Amino acid sequence: MADYFTHFSCLLDVGSPDKAARALALFQELRAADHDADDPEAAGFDLMRQDAPEGSTLWIHDDEHGDVEALIRFVLRLAEELDLTGLWGFQYALTCSRPRLDAFGGGAHVIDLGTRNSIGWTSSQEWLVAALNGEDGDA
Helix, strand or coil: CCCEEEECEEEEECCCHHHHHHHHHHHHHHHHHHCCCCCCCCCCCEEEECCCCCCCEEEEECCCCCCHHHHHHHHHHHHHHHCCCCEEEEEEEEEECCCCCCCCEEEEEEEECCCCEEEEEEEHHHHHHHHHCCCCCCC
């Protein structure tokens, strides 16, 4: 039996040590509430301050099985709570414990923190299929 994994590791600079502390507090609050939730808000990743205690950069990484959608929801919530602006993005990898067809790949997302919207994403699997079919001019 094969095990499938989603992995990511990225940084988010929230602008100040105070905002980093508030982000960590929100994460802990959501994690505590997630134990009873059917659709947890802060599952599938972990959050740490990169340069504690005075740093403003957060290290976000999966905690074994990453949840890309939960990460995006959390970052959008942080953008709202902390009034973040600018572009932010991350990459993720899809892996498998055994060789399986279509079990490896990845992608990336870009989010406009100011408008609280995802502005673009890519999937290596979808790109490969398009390129092999001659549909992608950049391939």
